Structures are given as structure tokens and as C-alpha cells.
Amino acid sequence: MPTSTSPPRVLGIAVSSPLRRLFDYRPGGSAPPGGWAPGLRVRVPFGRREVVGVVMECRERSDLLLTELKSVSTCLDSAPLPADWLWLCRFTARYYQHSLGDTLHQAMPVLLRQGRALEGRTRERWQLTAAGRDAPAEALARAPRQAELLAMLDQHPHGLATQAILAQSFSREQLKALAAKGLVDSREEPLTARSQPDADHLLADPALPLNREQAVALSTLHERLDAYHPCLLEGVTGSGKTEIYLQLIEAVVGRGRQALVLVPEIGLTPQTLSRFRKRFRVPVVALHSGLTDHERLDAWEAAASGRAPIVIGTRSAIFTPLARPGVIIVDEEHDGSYKQQDGLRYHARDLAVARAHHHGIPLLLGSATPSLESLAKARSGEWRHLTLTRRATRHGPAKLELIDLRGRPRQGGLIPPVLDAIRETLNANHQVLVFINRRGFAPTLACHACGWLAECDACDARMTLHRQPPLLACHHCDRRRALPESCPTCGSIDLRPLGSGTERTEETLAGLFPKVPVHRIDRDSTRRRDAFEQILAEVRRGEPCLLVGTQMLAKGHHLPHVTLVVVVNADAGLYASDFRALEQSAQLLEQVAGRAGRAAHPGRVLVQTLHPDDPHLRLLAERGYAALAEQLLEERRDAALPPFRFLALLRLESAKEEAANELGRRAAGALRSWLTDGELAVDCLGPVPAPMERRQGRYHLQVMLGAEKRSALHQACAWLTRWLEATPEARRTRWSLDIDPQTLS
Known part of the structure; x- marks a missing residue:
């Protein structure tokens, strides 16, 4: 029998694969310095190729004979x-209910998946030696540029990076000459080198004064900094939630701890990052899809090593390792992204x-329109509920004004009274935000003679008409089609745009207000890197302008000069089949309304609707999101x-309708039979077509x-997963299990 210190005979390794199991290998090559342990990355033969896997178990036995097991090719980590x-x-x-191998693969940076070492890039930093600090002025009399370089380094006790020195028109040869004389030396340091300010010098900019509500909320958060302490911070837009963060x-x-801050969209990351870096003297790193592979690995390693005390990122940043976790903050916690x-x-x-529960640290979830799940936990007492009802400015949040669309002529989706309000706002030298959650010129193209509609050949959806460039596009499968010269059904050339999108509204407003800049912000207009930030920078200068945008504009942006918000059509989510649609529509309306009146002047929000008498919409307009959320919770x-x-x-999903139907019927039938035998309280509905x-x-x-019980649901899901993996027909039909689905589409 081997002793407890003997190397394991079998390694259970997680490999990126849909199979929910580990794969057994024999240790191969030289063992890592600390011996084999879970968490080591290895390169292993898998099928006809070599892949990177992660050791998850070290065992003595396998279900297979040891001689049948392949060996690990290389251990990649020390x-x-x-x-x-x-x-x-x-x-x-x-x-x-997902494959562990695939989960590990998705949760690590691309370069780690490819076998690169877990180390960030470094840079060279130069500083004076003791001899350099004591060198007399005449020592470099014959080398004036070297003397200037020595004087510059003398002004930076912590040294300067090579790139910063070269940017001042000095050369590497001058650095090497000073080093040869023993006056300077260099060292390699990570790109994200941790500064070490003490607690009294942590801030580069002073904290802002808090009002009474903010102070109470912050005091509550300070009560338990060393324990799991979940808090929902519900604050109206502009109430100063970020200052509390x-x-x-x-x-x-x-x-001496670290903070992880999640934001919902990549568009919010630059402004959040800028504000945090301006406030703190410590490194603040970002993690989001806009980074290069090297930048992502640098940030991941800086967080894992503890050199980066503050980490800000989008959804995937939740998988960032922290050496000393201290708090997790989720901004706009309701957001579907x-x-x-x-x-x-x-x-x-x-x-x-x-x-947060695992680490025993505080958790803060902030939103002006919390999800019903979070509100239910807060109202049950499971989470602390902190509220901010006042804006930082003297003006309260703008109320929604419902504008009846019925029977009124429209230009670019806008009716005359709304256009008059836009004109008055621009004449007062303020800015206007027009919100329309449809990209393109129009939702589709229609034949005025026979009623033909441009539909996608691959989806149960209509194709969107674009003018820049002119084409028809499906926003579900990304198919493109040239504009037809005539109706493919009746041959008529009377083809007309049906409805309005951001492009059509932009074109209409540009024609009505030719002297005012019109900025369109949607996924099409901001594809170029930094395009979004450049538009926002221009808007923040304060000159009168019109902003036309989708929900990209609704989330967390501070637009101090916007005093009028127009919602082109508020009806999209009122009568949708998804039970979350009304909640999500109300959140979006409140969020976009929150862009108005955030500074010196009060705001106004005009909401165009074909259903001004809808009770949910009226409740939202008259009493706000909190009242509507209370009613939705009861429903x-x-x-x-x-x-x-x-x-x-x-x-x-399957290319063949009958194949998907047959597997769905068999899976649902097998599950119902198993549930009946086990008397587990789980309902099974379907199969039914997706929306x-x-x-x-x-x-x-x-x-x-x-x-009603999460444990019962997971038992049923685990059984269903095993059944599907053991059923040959399931290998010919794509399937996935969505736990806690946020949409039924």
C-alpha cells in the first residue's frame, strides 16, 4: 500500500467537452514541484488531438485498468x-447542470486555455542607484543628455518605466550608458504593479459629502465588513449609488482586501473605470469582451495575485479569482445582460x-428598478433593504407623461405635440433623448398593393429595413438580403417601410431640425472601437443636440444636459407572452426616464403609447416602479x-421538426414517469414550440x-440530464438545460 505522501496513480482530469464527467489519466512526465494536486493545468491526448485540461481529482483507482489509461503529456503549472x-x-x-470541463474552459482566459503560463506581462522600470543619487553635477558635464535623464529620474523616487522615458525623447543607449556607470539600474515588474498607499493616502480625489439617506446606507454596510451581508440598494436614478460604492x-x-464590481454592459465600463481610477491611488483593472487576450490575462493575473485591489468587469468577470476578497458589488442588478x-x-x-456567501464577505446589489427576485428577498428579510429616494440634485425624478398615439399622424414615429416639445427644449439650449428600441430604418418592408411583408427564410421573423447601407437584415440570424425592386408576390413597385427604427427617426429629426446635431447610438452606429465614448464626450460638452438611441443609452449614463426624454413606443412589452416582459419593460422605461433632469434643470419624460389606459402602464406613470413591482409580485x-x-x-432544437418533437415527447414522458414513481413535487409542462x-x-x-423547492427541481434536472446523455436520439438533436431562465424565447 502506498503511503499518503506517495504520488497518485490516477488523475481525474476535466476536459472541455459536453460530457459531464472527468477523464482518467496516469501521471506522466515530471511531477510539478509541489506534487500532483487539483487545479493544475495539464496537456493530455484526447481523441486524435492534444488538449489542455485541469486536474480535479488525485486517486489510486480507476474503473479502467491502469494499463488502458493514457498518460499526461505535460504539466503546465508549477x-x-x-x-x-x-x-x-x-x-x-x-x-x-453543465459539464465541469466546459465550465472551467469558459471561466479562464483564452491564453490559459491554450496552455500559456499564468503570468502577466512585465515592463522595465529604471531608478537611481545610491551612486546616482550622490553623483556630483559635474560628473556628466560631457554628456548633457545623460545629465538631464539623471535629473528626471531623480524627480521620481519610485522610478520610471522604459516607455515613459523614451516618450520624453531619451534613448535606450543613454539608459545603458548610465547603467554602465553604476548611476541607474532597472528591474522587471508586472504591468499592473501594486502601489502601496496607506489608508490615509488611499484617495487621489476626496470623497463627496453624503446626504442623510446615503450616510445611513453606508453606515449599515460598514456594520459587517467581515461577514456575509447581502444588501439591496434601491435608489432612484441620480441618487448617488455610485458614491456609496x-x-x-x-x-x-x-x-487590505479586494473589491469586485460588476456592471451590465461594456459601454458602462470605460466611464466606471475612469471614475474609479480618478478616485483611488491603487490599480483598478477591467475585465470585459473588448480586451485583447493579453490584456485579459494581465488583469486576471493581477487580481489573482492581489496586486489589483479593485476589479471592474461585465458578466464574465464574476469568474475573476481574488487573493483577498473583501466585497462584491453588482450595479444595475436587474439587468438581463x-x-x-x-x-x-x-x-x-x-x-x-x-x-459572497462562500467567502463570508458583504454583497451589495444596486438598482433603481430591482428585479422581482431581489425585491422578494429584501422584503422577506433575507437581504437588507436600503433605499435612496432623493436625487443628488434639487430636482426629483421626472414623472412619466403618457401621450396617446391613437389616430394621430406621425413623422419618424413622433406625433406633432411631441415634436413641439422637442423644439421648445432645443430652443432653451437643452438636449433631447429620443428612445426607440428598434435598430434599422423600419421594422420591415411591406407591399402597399397586396400586403406582402419581407420575412426571413430561416426564422419566424420579419427582416428589418436598413438604409445605411440599404438592405434587409434579420436581427435573429444575421442574414442579409438586397432590397427588392418590386414585390415578389404581385410585382408592384409600391414597397413602403412599415414602422420606425432608429435610422428613420434620426433621418426625420435631421430634416426637421437641420441646425441641430443628431447623434444615433445603437449597435450599428457604435461598432467602431471607442465610437460610443466619442459620441458621449461630444454630448457632455453641453451644446443643444438630439440623441436617438436604443437601450444602450438607458443604462447608467450621466447626461447632465438632457432635460427631455421621448419614448417613441412604450407598448412592446405590455402584452408579450413572456411573463417577465412587463417587468423588463417597466425597468427599461424607468431607466431611460432617469436620463432626464439629472443636473441644474428639471426633466420631462413623454411616453407615446397606443394603450394609455392600460392599468399597469398608468400605475407606473402615476406611482412609479415600486408600486408596480408590488402589484407584479402579488400577481x-x-x-x-x-x-x-x-x-x-x-x-x-433540430433542423428536422419531427426529430425535436419526438425527443421532446420522449423526454417529458420519461421524466413524468420517474416523477410519479419517486413522488417528487415537480411539474413538467410540454413539449411546446418556443415563442x-x-x-x-x-x-x-x-x-x-x-x-416550489429548489432541491427538488435540481434532482429532476439531474435525472433528466442523465436520461438525455444515455439516449442515442439525443445525440442527434441539440439540447440544453437552462436553470432559472430569464426569458422563454
Whole structure:
């Protein structure tokens, strides 16, 4: 029998694969310095190729004979990957019923997946030696440029990076000459080198004064900095939630801990990053999809090593390892972009809750329009509920004014009274935001003679008309089609745009207000890197202008000169089939309304609607989001829907409709039979077609599982997953399990 210190005979390795299992290998090559342990990356033969995997188990036995096992080719690490990261990946794979190998693969930077070492890039830093500090002035009399370089370095006790020196027109030869004389030396340091200010000198800019509500909220957060302390911060737009984040982080970083801040969109990252870097003297790193692979690895390593006390990122940043976790903050916690909608379908907000609980640290979730799930936890007492009802300015939040669209002529989707209000605002030298959540020129193209509509050949959807460049595009499968010269059904040339999108509204406003700049902000107009920030920088100069945009503009942007917000059509989510649609529409309306009147002048919000008498819409306009959320919670309770019930969605798709139907029927039937035998309290509904049944040329069906207890739901999901993996037909049909789905589409 081997002793406890003997090397293991079998390694259970997680490899990126849809199979929910580990693969057994024999240790091969030289063992790492600390011996084999979970968390080491290895290169292993897998099928006909070599892949990077992660050791998850060290064992003595395998179900296979040891002689049948392949050997590890190479160990890539001298030490395991961070333990907190491994725990989070295990939890994520287990909770979301996903392959552990694929979860690990998705959660690590691309370069680590490819086998690169876990180390950030370095830079060279030069500083004076003792001889350099004591050198007499005449020592470099014959080398005046070297003397100037020595004098410049003397002004920087911590030294300067090579690039900063070269930017001042000095040369490498001059640096080498000083080094040869023993007056300067250099050292390699990580690109993100941690500065070490003490708690009294942590801030580069002083904290802003807090009003009474902010002070009470911050005091509550300070009560338990060393324990799991989940708090929902519900504050109207412009009430100073970010200042509370900053002062909470100041307390955490001052204690030598790290802060992780999640924001919903990449567009919010630059402005948040700028504000945080301006406030703190410590490194603040970002993690989002706009980074290069090297930049992402640098930031990941800086966080894992503890050199970066503050980490800011979008959804995937929840998987960033922290050496000394101190607080997790989720801004705009209600936002749907925190949910990954394909592959590993995790929710970053929910993982933040699990991670904060695991580490025993505070968790702060902020929003002006909290999700019903978070509100339910706050009102039950499970989370602390902190509220901010006052804006930092003297003006309160703007009220929604419902404008009846029925029977009124429209230009670019806008009716005459609204156009008059826009004209008055521009004449007062203020700015106007026109919100329309449809890209393109018009939602579709129609034949005025026979009623033909431009529909996508691969989806149950209409193609959107674009003018820049002129074409028809499907926003679901990204197909493109040239504009037809005549109707393909009747041959008529009377083809007309139907409805309005951002391009059409932009064109209309540019024609009506030719002397005023019109800035369109949507996914099409901001594809170029930094285009969004350049437009916002121009808008913040304060000159009168018109902003036309989608929900990209609604989230968290401070536009101090906007005093009028116009919502072109508020009806999209009122009568949708998804039970979350009304909640999400109300959140979006409140968020976009919050862009008005954030500075010296009061704001106004005009909401165009074909249903001004809808009771939900009127409640939102008259009493605000909190009142509507209260009513929606009661409706959800009566209907046994989340947050009072837990859901999972089995999604099936196939190029052949009957194949998806057959597998759906068999899976639902097998699950119902198993549930009956086990007397588990789980409902199984379906299979039914998805709201958009045909998408990207494939047919989509769904089976919904529901339960009052999360544990019962997960038992059923685990059984269903095993059944599908053991069923040959399931290998010919694409399927996935979505735990806690945020949309039924």
C-alpha cells in the first residue's frame, strides 16, 4: 500500500467537452514541484488531438485498468490555479447542470486555455542607484543628455518605466550608458504593479459629502465588513449609488482586501473605470469582451495575485479569482445582460450571491428598478433593504407623461405635440433623448398593393429595413438580403417601410431640425472601437443636440444636459407572452426616464403609447416602479411563478421538426414517469414550440420544469440530464438545460 505522501496513480482530469464527467489519466512526465494536486493545468491526448485540461481529482483507482489509461503529456503549472476560482467553477457546473470541463474552459482566459503560463506581462522600470543619487553635477558635464535623464529620474523616487522615458525623447543607449556607470539600474515588474498607499493616502480625489439617506446606507454596510451581508440598494436614478460604492470600496481596500464590481454592459465600463481610477491611488483593472487576450490575462493575473485591489468587469468577470476578497458589488442588478443566454447559461448576479456567501464577505446589489427576485428577498428579510429616494440634485425624478398615439399622424414615429416639445427644449439650449428600441430604418418592408411583408427564410421573423447601407437584415440570424425592386408576390413597385427604427427617426429629426446635431447610438452606429465614448464626450460638452438611441443609452449614463426624454413606443412589452416582459419593460422605461433632469434643470419624460389606459402602464406613470413591482409580485404569487417558484427549461432544437418533437415527447414522458414513481413535487409542462419556433433554420421546442423547492427541481434536472446523455436520439438533436431562465424565447 502506498503511503499518503506517495504520488497518485490516477488523475481525474476535466476536459472541455459536453460530457459531464472527468477523464482518467496516469501521471506522466515530471511531477510539478509541489506534487500532483487539483487545479493544475495539464496537456493530455484526447481523441486524435492534444488538449489542455485541469486536474480535479488525485486517486489510486480507476474503473479502467491502469494499463488502458493514457498518460499526461505535460504539466503546465508549477502551482495550482486559485482555490476560490476552482470552488466557483465546481459550484457553477453543479448548479447549472453543465459539464465541469466546459465550465472551467469558459471561466479562464483564452491564453490559459491554450496552455500559456499564468503570468502577466512585465515592463522595465529604471531608478537611481545610491551612486546616482550622490553623483556630483559635474560628473556628466560631457554628456548633457545623460545629465538631464539623471535629473528626471531623480524627480521620481519610485522610478520610471522604459516607455515613459523614451516618450520624453531619451534613448535606450543613454539608459545603458548610465547603467554602465553604476548611476541607474532597472528591474522587471508586472504591468499592473501594486502601489502601496496607506489608508490615509488611499484617495487621489476626496470623497463627496453624503446626504442623510446615503450616510445611513453606508453606515449599515460598514456594520459587517467581515461577514456575509447581502444588501439591496434601491435608489432612484441620480441618487448617488455610485458614491456609496466608492466609499464602501475605500473602507474595504483600506483593510487590505479586494473589491469586485460588476456592471451590465461594456459601454458602462470605460466611464466606471475612469471614475474609479480618478478616485483611488491603487490599480483598478477591467475585465470585459473588448480586451485583447493579453490584456485579459494581465488583469486576471493581477487580481489573482492581489496586486489589483479593485476589479471592474461585465458578466464574465464574476469568474475573476481574488487573493483577498473583501466585497462584491453588482450595479444595475436587474439587468438581463447578467444572464448568459447560450452555452453555460449562468447568471452573474446569482453567482455573486453564492460567491459572497462562500467567502463570508458583504454583497451589495444596486438598482433603481430591482428585479422581482431581489425585491422578494429584501422584503422577506433575507437581504437588507436600503433605499435612496432623493436625487443628488434639487430636482426629483421626472414623472412619466403618457401621450396617446391613437389616430394621430406621425413623422419618424413622433406625433406633432411631441415634436413641439422637442423644439421648445432645443430652443432653451437643452438636449433631447429620443428612445426607440428598434435598430434599422423600419421594422420591415411591406407591399402597399397586396400586403406582402419581407420575412426571413430561416426564422419566424420579419427582416428589418436598413438604409445605411440599404438592405434587409434579420436581427435573429444575421442574414442579409438586397432590397427588392418590386414585390415578389404581385410585382408592384409600391414597397413602403412599415414602422420606425432608429435610422428613420434620426433621418426625420435631421430634416426637421437641420441646425441641430443628431447623434444615433445603437449597435450599428457604435461598432467602431471607442465610437460610443466619442459620441458621449461630444454630448457632455453641453451644446443643444438630439440623441436617438436604443437601450444602450438607458443604462447608467450621466447626461447632465438632457432635460427631455421621448419614448417613441412604450407598448412592446405590455402584452408579450413572456411573463417577465412587463417587468423588463417597466425597468427599461424607468431607466431611460432617469436620463432626464439629472443636473441644474428639471426633466420631462413623454411616453407615446397606443394603450394609455392600460392599468399597469398608468400605475407606473402615476406611482412609479415600486408600486408596480408590488402589484407584479402579488400577481406572480397568485400564478405560482418566480420568485415564488423555481423553473428550469429544457431547450431542444433540430433542423428536422419531427426529430425535436419526438425527443421532446420522449423526454417529458420519461421524466413524468420517474416523477410519479419517486413522488417528487415537480411539474413538467410540454413539449411546446418556443415563442419563435423556427430560428436560424432550426426548429425550437421547450419542456418546462417547475417546483416550489429548489432541491427538488435540481434532482429532476439531474435525472433528466442523465436520461438525455444515455439516449442515442439525443445525440442527434441539440439540447440544453437552462436553470432559472430569464426569458422563454
